[in-house]
Amino acid sequence: MRYEAPLNDFLFLLFDVLGVEQLQHHDKYAEATPDLIGAILSEMGKFSADVIQPTNQAGDIQGCTLDPETHDVTTPETFKNAYTSFVEAGWTSLDAPVEYGGQGLPHVLKFIVDEMVCSSNMAFGMYAGLTHGAISALFAHGSDELKSIYLEKLVSGEWTGTMCLTEPQCGSDLGMIRTRATPRDDGSYSLEGSKIWITGGEHDLTSNIVHLVLAKLPGAPDTSKGISLFVVPKFLENGERNGVYCGGLEHKMGIKGSATCVMNFEGATGWLVGAPNDGLRAMFTMMNEARLMVGMQGLGISEMAFQESLGFALDRLQGRALRGAENPESPADPIIVHPDVRRMLVRQKVVNEGMRALALFTGHQLDISVSHPNQESRQVADDMVQLLTPVVKAFLTDEGFTNANLGLQVLGGAGYTSDWPLEQLVRDARITKIYEGTNGIQAMDLVGRKLGLAGGRAISALFALIENFITEDEEVPHAKELRAALNRLQEATSWIATNGAVDPEQAGAVATPYLRLMALTVIAYLWSRMSAVASRKSAMGEGTQALMNGKVLSAQFYYDKVLPETEGLLTDILSGEGGMMGLKEDYWAA
Amino acid sequence: MRYEAPLNDFLFLLFDVLGVEQLQHHDKYAEATPDLIGAILSEMGKFSADVIQPTNQAGDIQGCTLDPETHDVTTPETFKNAYTSFVEAGWTSLDAPVEYGGQGLPHVLKFIVDEMVCSSNMAFGMYAGLTHGAISALFAHGSDELKSIYLEKLVSGEWTGTMCLTEPQCGSDLGMIRTRATPRDDGSYSLEGSKIWITGGEHDLTSNIVHLVLAKLPGAPDTSKGISLFVVPKFLENGERNGVYCGGLEHKMGIKGSATCVMNFEGATGWLVGAPNDGLRAMFTMMNEARLMVGMQGLGISEMAFQESLGFALDRLQGRALRGAENPESPADPIIVHPDVRRMLVRQKVVNEGMRALALFTGHQLDISVSHPNQESRQVADDMVQLLTPVVKAFLTDEGFTNANLGLQVLGGAGYTSDWPLEQLVRDARITKIYEGTNGIQAMDLVGRKLGLAGGRAISALFALIENFITEDEEVPHAKELRAALNRLQEATSWIATNGAVDPEQAGAVATPYLRLMALTVIAYLWSRMSAVASRKSAMGEGTQALMNGKVLSAQFYYDKVLPETEGLLTDILSGEGGMMGLKEDYWAA
Secondary structure (H helix, E strand, O other): OOOOOOHHHHHHHHHHHHOHHHHHHOHHHOOOOHHHHHHHHHHHHHHHHHHHHHHHHHHHHHOOEEOOOOOOEEOOOOHHHHHHHHHHOOOOOOOOOHHHOOOOOOHHHHHHHHHHHHHHHHHHHHHHHHHHHHHHHHHHHOOHHHHHHHHHHHHHOOOEEEEEOOEOOEOOOHHHOOOEEEEOOOOOEEEEEEEEEEEOOOOOOOOOEEEEEEEEOOOOOOOHHHOEEEEEEOEOOOOOEOOEEEEEEOOEOOOOOOOEEEEEEEEEEEEEEOOOOOHHHHHHHHHHHHHHHHHHHHHHHHHHHHHHHHHHHHHOEOOOOOOOOOOOOOOOOEHHHOHHHHHHHHHHHHHHHHHHHHHHHHHHHHHHHHHOOOHHHHHHHHHHHHHHHHHHHHHHHHHHHHHHHHHHHHHHHHHHEOOOOHHHHHHHHHHHHOOOOOHHHHHHHHHHHHOOHHHOHHHHHHHHHHHHHHHOOOOOOOHHHHHHHHHHHHHHHHHHHHHHHHOHHHHHHOHHHHHHHHHHHHHHHHHHHHHHHHHHHHHOOOOOHHHHHHHHHHHHHHHHHHOOHHHHHHHHHHOOOOOHHHOOHHHHHO | OOOOOOHHHHHHHHHHHOOHHHHHHOHHHOOOOHHHHHHHHHHHHHHHHHHHHHHHHHHHHHOOEEOOOOOOEEOOOOHHHHHHHHHHOOOOOOOOOHHHOOOOOOHHHHHHHHHHHHHHHHHHHHHHHHHHHHHHHHHHHOOHHHHHHHHHHHHHOOOEEEEEOOEOOEOOOHHHOOOEEEEOOOOOEEEEEEEEEEEOOOOOOOOOEEEEEEEEOOOOOOOHHHOEEEEEEOEOOOOOEOOEEEEEEOOEOOOOOOOEEEEEEEEEEEEEEOOOOOHHHHHHHHHHHHHHHHHHHHHHHHHHHHHHHHHHHHHOEOOOOOOOOOOOOOOOOEHHHOHHHHHHHHHHHHHHHHHHHHHHHHHHHHHHHHHOOOHHHHHHHHHHHHHHHHHHHHHHHHHHHHHHHHHHHHHHHHHHEOOOOHHHHHHHHHHHHOOOOOHHHHHHHHHHHHOOHHHOHHHHHHHHHHHHHHHOOOOOOOHHHHHHHHHHHHHHHHHHHHHHHHOHHHHHHOHHHHHHHHHHHHHHHHHHHHHHHHHHHHHOOOOOHHHHHHHHHHHHHHHHHHOOHHHHHHHHHHOOOOOHHHOOHHHHHO
């Protein structure tokens, strides 16, 4: 099936709901006119369907291969041409800094482009995706010299970048890193060590690969405060092959077109990025961005799964509508007439549109945080981005996986076979709940760091935002249920603040349901906003009636059948750790 | 990792909670003494770990292959020996009829054996699993002549059996079957047609395969009332090859060791089983049994995922306990100290033990329904089995898949690679939500047929059972929360009865959350019972203290963190179809 980009929904969110056209009044985004944005999105919609999507299944079947002699990695054969076209069309440079050849457009556009790329082929999207993080880290923390050497070619897509963090003995706990960087006389460093799970660590798409590597300087503390960041290119400026080699590929459940490499650093030459022992901060520049991108991966797959299962449900004839045949001249009705099938389809659509609203809301805040003329407005927006980043990452990937599975379920046995793309979507989506910090780590980040940010400034702002929305107008759709959900979130937040202060394990034990409660509540707020906008436009005869009516109906479904989960989440949270932290060995062995 | 059968839990449930030892006072089960039962389960625990489990990963990697010339299917090379040992040890005949060489033991034992087999290798278990259904159908509906030809060899495992239902144009809607059976003069029939998704349709484990095939007689009505059941062996009694051939294998996401065949009937010789046009009834004999077995598949995988992830969490060092290092001499603490990881592990364990309680409760009722001397007791038990069969199938497979994913999540990136068994468990588990009737169809069966059974007799009996339990004793653990859950289930049931009568789509639209609400409530009842038994035994110094204390703590977790989901489920149900059945084409296209 051909991917069809949900352009109407993108435009509705950007302009009717979020007011992204205001960004053009900020100097940084003066060129981001609605016309340009519309044209870019429409172009990427076509590019994704025409160029990227056809590489998806072949990439899964063929996967990547390593030549153990040369250490070369070959990507699926369709990837090379698609990557070249992607670079030529300028998709790698969309929101990259103008001074290094980027287009300097708002990040929210990049969010949408990520969604479309991932709907079409998530594994393919990762080569440019990780590069983007490397660009941001170098731009924010690199010296002018390093920037001048690397940034232009990364921005243009001529080279790709990686993030080399994980080692066999440390994934989430980066204090345990063993890779060592020894200073040389010429200001460079010699790196020794082994990294695993390196996306795009080696491949055949570009002539050079630029690794950003976490390592320890001699005598650095044995904690996460002793980590430094280095840039280590595959080929040095003089064309010499650097001592960094792929030692193996992971055998993964999915994203088989993405080369996930063991990378060995054997006296590789590197240069320090930022200050010594300050690597974690630089790493978080990449990581926060990557977390938002992974959220978009979840959404991208979720959208494709919805489209595939909708197409199937409209076609497949089986059984009869309970109210009587809808297709009496055919041997059976299409399965979309069955309430349980329809329920799965509407849920996918409504949750996808809600997740998209959350993501673009966050992306828009990100743009405000770097472009608004007013410092306080930038700060408020930045707080919101920090608060919502773990929510976007975890909720969009949890629900992305759930929706891919709902899509598969609509297809039944067909969905379980590789004759249809659903089972691949499920396998591909599964990793998004894990990498760039597992979703449990996102939840810990939310309750452990983001709630307390600047004395709770971010969460208070979120409460005020929803509160003001409910009270500013008498006709807020679903105001009563939104108020109830907000109360639940506030009660849960107070409980965590009180009990987590005494015992951090009380906060840790309920972090996951708390993140979910926040996501569902913020999305409820956004569904009310969308419903209000749609009603208003519909009453004024603006916009497409079907789209506007659909938004009102979808909001109703969200409030009826998605938001109620928050009732049980609160009960769960208020029970805290409930004795589980005291369980001993004999509990497990009994 | 080596599978360790949860024998203590089996014995606790069978004897301390359910009182299965009472079955030996029924003539049919006079030999089913606790000692014999204990010995059998212990033996199967060892057999599963020693013989079956070692075939699991190899089976996934190797899969099944079809020789297009000979139509022969080769199973993974480790399967043949394991199957032979399985047959020699008598595991195929456990609860099969004594008159055909079976051991005639209670079905509840077979449930437990199924769980253990599926923990070790679900794909392997399917060859004997489907055979069991064929035995039951032939035993219940076949003529004495057919029984004498086929049953002994199926019971002994010398031959296997299949269920040939699905065709390309009909999966759930069997009225659309096109396979034709034409009578011959000698009383046999000639079958023509093509079946898909036939588990074990062709393989190299046994010398013969006995297909039970749904087909239409000439002039039969074009609905599910026009279907007849036939037995079609691969080899006829005279040794001649019958005209039934494997035309292809499905390429599946998982259960790759199970041969899922396209079967072509090319003038194959078959014999009618039961009355003409009465095939659906015979089919349901197989199907109901298969549904319960699929529930055990979900549980079996769920148990193995729990064991694997528990082992990993006890070993893997990463980060520090929030309350302070537990392992100060090591570089980090095992990840089980982290609240969110522990939460995932306890949830797996508590849900698994709750699902096991539900399954064995149902299995015990099945045994009572066929062995109790009192007709009314048999009827009550049979009602309960009919009511709970869709609940066991759907809930145990939904949660089995969820738990396999929780297990994978505990392992993080490692879980996503084939270096660990979790990703295979997830892929294998995924089909259980689909086959033998999708979980949506189970939910429709529950609300559309089982609730109304004999004027609501079954559901009323369930309510009375829980009601009496709560009121019979002042010290029922969690009585208040159990009462609240029961009230929710009763309110939802009334809503469905009232609104479903007016508009069946109202019932259909909430069938899935209703099934879930019932499952969670019945399991809450069973957790209260388990907690009560454990407290009593603990107070009297009986049983293992760790097991008894663990049950009390697990019940608490279930009530704190699993049951609260029912709050939102009720809200969802009371919103009915909420307008979604009226959505038109333009809603999807907008």
